[in-house]
Amino acid sequence: MFKELNPLLHSELRLGIMSILISVEEADFLFIKEKTSASVGNISVQLEKLSTAGYIQVEKGFLGKRTRTVCKITPEGIAAFAEYVEAIKTYLGKET
């Protein structure tokens, strides 16, 4: 039986951001931009959505005169990501 996919994670860019953040302790906006090759505006919107859902924690600070946005996945985000992976397995016939 197919499990329902989390609509918030079932988006290429949001899933990409989550997969980056789950593999590191924290990463800044520029690192995410480089890895996803997405536009600044698009990343900002998706980070906001993930942050509102409580999946990531966004901290805005300064590095010298520049602003720096550092993102970190939350325990809720890790759980949602794991649940998403389990759900997608049912579509691939790899349900355990």
Added chain:
Amino acid sequence: MIRNTQQKLESEQGRPLLIFGYITVIISVSVYVLLKTTNSYYSNLLWFTIPLLGGLFMFILRKRKTKYVKTFIDGIVNIVWSTIGVVTILLSFTSFFLSLNYLALMLLLLGIATTLTGLIVRFKPIIFCGIIGTLSCILPFVFNGYEKVLIFTVAIFIMMVIPGHILQYNGRKENV
């Protein structure tokens, strides 16, 4: 993604080894020259500048980074070096009260930290250099006089500077 993280790690982890490695080499050569020329025990106070200069250069170079990512492995390596760093600093202060073979103790501690770093990042050249560094802790017992400072310099160069350059080179090559 995991491979990218490893590439990042390789290029970033080389920097602290190079900074602290070169500073230690320069300071130990300076201590040797001062000891030889002045024959004064106070020349050893120069050792205390290593953590200060290392911390300063780490701060300056960290500020220049534009992109920032901290991996879990970064965190573990930081814990290892912070622990060893604190222990070496505290140990060095005991030199005012105790008479121990501090060069041997430093080589042992730094050798263990380098070996652990190599094991954590799974990078054989660092493991190898770390083991050489750890084993070299017997040398200050074998050599007498100020020459053991030079032996210490060579051991630091092998266990910190060489793996640091290898990591930097690999990091740059992979990121091209």
